[in-house]
Amino acid sequence: MDSVELVAQLALRARVATRSLKVASASERRSALLAIADEIASRNTEILEANAIDMASDAGSDRLLLTEERVNAIVDGVRQVANLGDPLGVTLRESTLPNGLHLKQVTVPFGVVGMIYEARPNVTVDAAAILLMSGNAALLRGSSSAAQSNAKLVSIMREALSRTKISQDVIQLVPSDDRENVRALLNARGKVDLVIPRGSAALIRMVVDEAKVPTIETGAGVCHVYVDEFADLEKALQIVVNSKVQRPSVCNAAETLLVHRSVANEFIPHALSALAKSGVIFHVDQRTQEIARSTDIPVDLAESSNWSTEYGALEINVGVVDSLEAAIEHIGTYGTNHTEAIVTQSQEQADRFIALSDCAAVMVNASTRFTDGEQMGFGAEIGISNQKLHARGPMGLEAMVTTTWIVTGTGQIRQ
Amino acid sequence: MDSVELVAQLALRARVATRSLKVASASERRSALLAIADEIASRNTEILEANAIDMASDAGSDRLLLTEERVNAIVDGVRQVANLGDPLGVTLRESTLPNGLHLKQVTVPFGVVGMIYEARPNVTVDAAAILLMSGNAALLRGSSSAAQSNAKLVSIMREALSRTKISQDVIQLVPSDDRENVRALLNARGKVDLVIPRGSAALIRMVVDEAKVPTIETGAGVCHVYVDEFADLEKALQIVVNSKVQRPSVCNAAETLLVHRSVANEFIPHALSALAKSGVIFHVDQRTQEIARSTDIPVDLAESSNWSTEYGALEINVGVVDSLEAAIEHIGTYGTNHTEAIVTQSQEQADRFIALSDCAAVMVNASTRFTDGEQMGFGAEIGISNQKLHARGPMGLEAMVTTTWIVTGTGQIRQ
Numbered sequence: 142m143d144s145v146e147l148v149a150q151l152a153l154r155a156r157v158a159t160r161s162l163k164v165a166s167a168s169e170r171r172s173a174l175l176a177i178a179d180e181i182a183s184r185n186t187e188i189l190e191a192n193a194i195d196m197a198s199d200a201g202s203d204r205l206l207l208t209e210e211r212v213n214a215i216v217d218g219v220r221q222v223a224n225l226g227d228p229l230g231v232t233l234r235e236s237t238l239p240n241g242l243h244l245k246q247v248t249v250p251f252g253v254v255g256m257i258y259e260a261r262p263n264v265t266v267d268a269a270a271i272l273l274m275s276g277n278a279a280l281l282r283g284s285s286s287a288a289q290s291n292a293k294l295v296s297i298m299r300e301a302l303s304r305t306k307i308s309q310d311v312i313q314l315v316p317s318d319d320r321e322n323v324r325a326l327l328n329a330r331g332k333v334d335l336v337i338p339r340g341s342a343a344l345i346r347m348v349v350d351e352a353k354v355p356t357i358e359t360g361a362g363v364c365h366v367y368v369d370e371f372a373d374l375e376k377a378l379q380i381v382v383n384s385k386v387q388r389p390s391v392c393n394a395a396e397t398l399l400v401h402r403s404v405a406n407e408f409i410p411h412a413l414s415a416l417a418k419s420g421v422i423f424h425v426d427q428r429t430q431e432i433a434r435s436t437d438i439p440v441d442l443a444e445s446s447n448w449s450t451e452y453g454a455l456e457i458n459v460g461v462v463d464s465l466e467a468a469i470e471h472i473g474t475y476g477t478n479h480t481e482a483i484v485t486q487s488q489e490q491a492d493r494f495i496a497l498s499d500c501a502a503v504m505v506n507a508s509t510r511f512t513d514g515e516q517m518g519f520g521a522e523i524g525i526s527n528q529k530l531h532a533r534g535p536m537g538l539e540a541m542v543t544t545t546w547i548v549t550g551t552g553q554i555r556q
Numbered sequence: 557m558d559s560v561e562l563v564a565q566l567a568l569r570a571r572v573a574t575r576s577l578k579v580a581s582a583s584e585r586r587s588a589l590l591a592i593a594d595e596i597a598s599r600n601t602e603i604l605e606a607n608a609i610d611m612a613s614d615a616g617s618d619r620l621l622l623t624e625e626r627v628n629a630i631v632d633g634v635r636q637v638a639n640l641g642d643p644l645g646v647t648l649r650e651s652t653l654p655n656g657l658h659l660k661q662v663t664v665p666f667g668v669v670g671m672i673y674e675a676r677p678n679v680t681v682d683a684a685a686i687l688l689m690s691g692n693a694a695l696l697r698g699s700s701s702a703a704q705s706n707a708k709l710v711s712i713m714r715e716a717l718s719r720t721k722i723s724q725d726v727i728q729l730v731p732s733d734d735r736e737n738v739r740a741l742l743n744a745r746g747k748v749d750l751v752i753p754r755g756s757a758a759l760i761r762m763v764v765d766e767a768k769v770p771t772i773e774t775g776a777g778v779c780h781v782y783v784d785e786f787a788d789l790e791k792a793l794q795i796v797v798n799s800k801v802q803r804p805s806v807c808n809a810a811e812t813l814l815v816h817r818s819v820a821n822e823f824i825p826h827a828l829s830a831l832a833k834s835g836v837i838f839h840v841d842q843r844t845q846e847i848a849r850s851t852d853i854p855v856d857l858a859e860s861s862n863w864s865t866e867y868g869a870l871e872i873n874v875g876v877v878d879s880l881e882a883a884i885e886h887i888g889t890y891g892t893n894h895t896e897a898i899v900t901q902s903q904e905q906a907d908r909f910i911a912l913s914d915c916a917a918v919m920v921n922a923s924t925r926f927t928d929g930e931q932m933g934f935g936a937e938i939g940i941s942n943q944k945l946h947a948r949g950p951m952g953l954e955a956m957v958t959t960t961w962i963v964t965g966t967g968q969i970r971q
Contacts, residue, residue: 163911236933242922244932251944252914330764334944349745353764355945376967383969495962496578499667507657507965516970517659517961518651529666529749529958530770531946543944546932547910550922552791554798555931 144321145328148280151313152332155253155278158310162250162276165307167227170274173305174223177273180301181266181294182216185209191293192262199286204260207290215266222270222521228538229276243549248542250276252334255315255326256523257282257348259340262290268337269298269312271523275541280333282315282326291317327352339524342451357531357540359524362392362479363451364509367468367494369485370401374408376506377484381412384482384509386419390453392525393480393512397448397458399468405461406432412459413438421455428461448475465490469497479527480504480512501527501534559736560743563695566728567747570668570693573725577665577691580722582642585689588720589638592688595716596681596709597631600624606708607677614701619675622705630681637685637936643953644691658964663957665691667749670730670741671938672697672763674755677705683752684713684727686938690956695748697730697741706732742767754939757866772946772955774939777807777894778866779924782883782909784900785816789823791921792899796827798923799897801834805868807940808895808927812863812873814883820876821847827874828853836870843876863890880905884912894942895919895927916942916949 142150162170181188192207199205234246254277256268265281272279283291291314299309315322327336327348336356338348345360366384368377384395400408409432413423417438424443425433433440440459447458448471462468465483472481482504483494491505502512512534514522519537526532532540557565577585596603607622614620649661669692671683680696687694698706706729714724730737742751742763751771753763760775781799783792799810815823824847828838832853839858840848848855855874862873863886877883880898887896897919898909906920917927927949929937934952941947947955 160912238931238933242926246949249914349768355943357945373967379967379969387970491964495960497575498960499664500960502961502963505962505964506967507963508969510970511657511963511965511968512961516653517963518653528770530772533959534661534961544948545910545913545915546917546927546949547920548917548922548926548932549906549920550926552788552794552921553926554794554923555802555925 144319144325148315148322148325148329149332151280151315152253152329154310155280155313156332158308159250159252159276159278161306161308162273162278162311167229169306170276171223173302173307174219174270174274176301176305177270177298178216178219178223180297181212181219184297185212188212188290188293188297191289194289195287202260202286205262205287205290207262211263215263218263218267218521219270222274222538225274225520225538228274228542233544240553241551242553245547246544247547249545251541251543253278253280253332254541255280255282255333255336255354257323257326257336257338257340257344259284259344260287262287262294264339265291265294266298267521268523271521271538271541273307273311275538277541278311278313280313280315280326282323283317285317288317324351327354330354337524357524357526357536358528360392360527361451361477362394362527363397363449363475363477364393364395364480364482365397365399365468365472365476366395366482366484366509367399367465368401368404368408369465369483369487369490370403371487371490372404372484373486374404374411377408378411378415380482380484380506380508382415382419385416385421385457386455387508387510389455392451392527393509394453395457395482395509396450396452397460397475399460399462399471401465402428402461402463405429409433409459409461410436413440416457419455421457424456424458426460429459451477465493466497469494473499476500477527480509482507482509501525559734559740563730563737563740563744564747566695566730567668567744569725570695570728571747573723574665574667574691574693576721576723577688577693577726582644584721585691586638588717588722589634589685589689591716591720592685592713593631593634593638595712596627596634599712600627603627603705603708603712606704609704610702617675617701620677620702620705622677626678630678633678633682633936634685637689637953640689640935640953643689643957648959655968656966657968660962661959662962664960666956666958668693668695668747669956670695670697670748670751672738672741672751672753672755672759674699674759675702677702677709679754680706680709681713682936683938686936686953686956688722688726690953692956693726693728695728695730695741697738698732700732703732739766742769745769752939772939772941772951773943775807775942776866776892777809777942778812778864778890778892779808779810779895779897780812780814780883780887780891781810781897781899781924782814782880783816783819783823784880784898784902784905785818786902786905787819787899788901789819789826792823793826793830795897795899795921795923797830797834799925800831800836800872801870802923802925804870807866807942808924809868810872810897810924811865811867812875812890814875814877814886816880817843817876817878820844824848824874825851828855831872834870836872839871839873841875844874866892880908881912884909888914891915892942895924897922897924916940
């Protein structure tokens with residue numbers, strides 16, 4: 142069977158299975174999630190054995206590794222999702238028209254949702270749980286490096302579902318042994334309602350190029366911290382270090398520090414020193430290079446491409462700007478509209494930065510690292526949208542629904 | 557200059573111009589719209605002259621034609637948009653986290669929005685007005701058949717803006733003399749935030765195939781009316797005729813009538829007769845063909861392709877189904893998830909139809925023709941979304957915004 146046919150069959154089975162979700166109450170969906178959580182918890186050993194096979198071919202990968210602790214965290218995550226409010230059947234707008242028609246806009250599931258993701262096996266369960274709670278069937282296409290772990294997790298979740306009112310076909314694995322399956326998923330118009338890619342910039346780029354189905358892009362973050370002329374420089378130092386160093390591999394880590402010229406001579410030596418202590422490498426503009434000469438910290442002159450690079454590593458660009466507007470201009474040119482932070486004690490400057498920014502999240506006197514569903518109290522996150530359509534920023538349960546209009550009349554026709 | 561460069565330049569100019577929108581208050585945006593309305597009203601004659609040139613090459617086209625009355629309707633439309641509530645700066649969610657961070661999700665404009673549309677010149681002004689009020693710059697790409705009308709309307713709107721605080725570059729025409737410009741618009745990632753196509757199924761298909769920028773598909777509607785076993789057949793007759801005949805060329809007109817077998821013998825002859833009087837042609841299944849024999853109304857046996865055709869004309873498919881579930885099955889196979897109507901006196905059946913449907917709007921005892929922004933009281937409509945992402949069904953002002961998270965702290969970093 143070729144990939145197109147395979148994906149069509151999986152999607153059709155998923156579509157039929159969504160009927161069991163459509164008629165399931167919120168408490169039946171919650172029970173199914175708790176059954177999944179229990180089953181995963183009780184089969185911890187099997188899961189670690191499957192993961193060991195994956196790790197044998199990719200020994201160094203921390204992202205791929207499962208431990209007892211990590212499996213427990215996965216189980217806790219599923220239980221958390223089961224405790225969240227029901228995102229379905231929420232009335233968003235309601236009115237009665239002069240002709241007597243009653244209008245109600247309510248939330249409904251998308252239907253069949255594809256996930257395309259890389260290494261981390263926890264995404265398999267996190268995504269399935271969020272999609273099930275929001276009434277959607279999940280077609281899960283993980284990385285081939287996690288094939289055994291993902292197959293085991295999906296088979297466990299399906300077994301748990303087989304003892305509930307919800308069809309086990311609402312959770313399905315798309316085989317990771319053939320890259321054509323990804324293409325087929327991205328082209329399954331009318332069969333798959335939505336595909337969410339999670340992973341590298343290269344994966345996102347491929348999805349944008351290939352997709353004929355609706356997608357929500359996640360990921361790519363070239364985030365900036367702008368230290369304003371009215372900044373509290375002590376706070377600024379902590380925010381810059383935290384934004385860059387606390388977890389450099391993720392999308393909400395900072396890649397560029399911009400400093401207002403009036404505080405540059407004072408702030409930049411401290412910032413370089415603190416970041417250097419954590420092993421950060423510097424790509425800087427000429428003015429920063431001048432300032433760095435007073436220190437013994439080595440810096441490289443940045444090339445144009447540096448300013449738009451998501452390092453995902455202990456590297457940072459540093460530049461001096463003449464004004465808040467110049468910072469905005471720089472961010473507009475090189476940024477990815479993910480998260481931008483301003484450090485300032487001036488409310489006026491903060492408001493201006495917010496008004497002129499064009500990103501998913503603006504941080505005022507806080508680390509860029511807070512753009513995160515769990516940190517923001519959403520309970521669970523299926524990804525961070527880096528597009529403007531439908532959902533922007535961290536996406537929880539409530540982003541996994543669409544709406545329908547229910548129009549009730551007594552025989553009204555249009556004049 | 558090639559199309560890619562041309563569109564990039566227009567988009568850049570539009571992007572810069574959005575700054576004047578970002579700092580404009582709602583009342584400044586409203587004043588700009590009223591200035592546009594006044595200018596169009598006072599230059600009625602010029603507009604009709606430009607339209608006459610277009611009509612000279614496409615004399616039969618009612619869609620292309622402007623009359624004094626139609627220009628007045630355009631002017632009224634702009635004034636209506638100016639009177640709607642401000643869609644910007646609306647706080648959707650707000651909270652304070654245990655660490656003291658204050659979170660606020662507010663509505664913000666997309667930025668630069670492209671419209672690709674066909675014949676009707678009123679779309680040029682409707683779209684520009686809605687986009688301006690929602691803080692977006694408009695790149696308008698109409699049909700070459702309306703080139704003179706659109707050029708005149710855009711030049712009038714820009715002149716009106718030149719006397720306001722809002723840059724005239726927030727409204728720009730993309731030349732319609734080169735089809736490559738459409739392609740360039742659809743590929744202008746990072747330069748154009750959103751493209752909305754309005755027009756034929758072929759246009760929508762091309763957009764889906766080509767687009768690398770986010771799009772909202774509008775249009776294609778294979779809408780059904782299902783006459784349930786518990787229907788009030790008098791109401792059913794009126795709803796079927798209205799859904800098909802009142803304006804057959806539009807997306808919310810019905811293309812297929814499905815009748816429950818228990819009322820088929822009684823209802824179908826009446827329905828065929830009433831529809832035939834309006835000149836409707838019939839494509840029917842075998843059971844309907846049997847029933848039609850008792851009448852003198854000619855019917856064709858439908859081929860499989862008929863059931864998925866959007867006629868946009870006085871043609872209808874008629875079929876008999878064994879149950880509400882069979883109707884849903886048929887609709888799922890051949891429909892486009894736009895608008896589906898059920899005629900029934902049973903609330904239980906209505907609820908079941910609603911639960912099992914998967915469309916933008918479900919009509920209970922009402923004509924499919926009510927899926928319309930103006931009819932539903934939205935005041936103005938930029939199109940009817942036929943996708944699940946972002947907006948579904950009629951889109952008014954509030955669909956033309958995205959959101960941003962404003963996170964305000966006092967130096968918080970992530971632990």
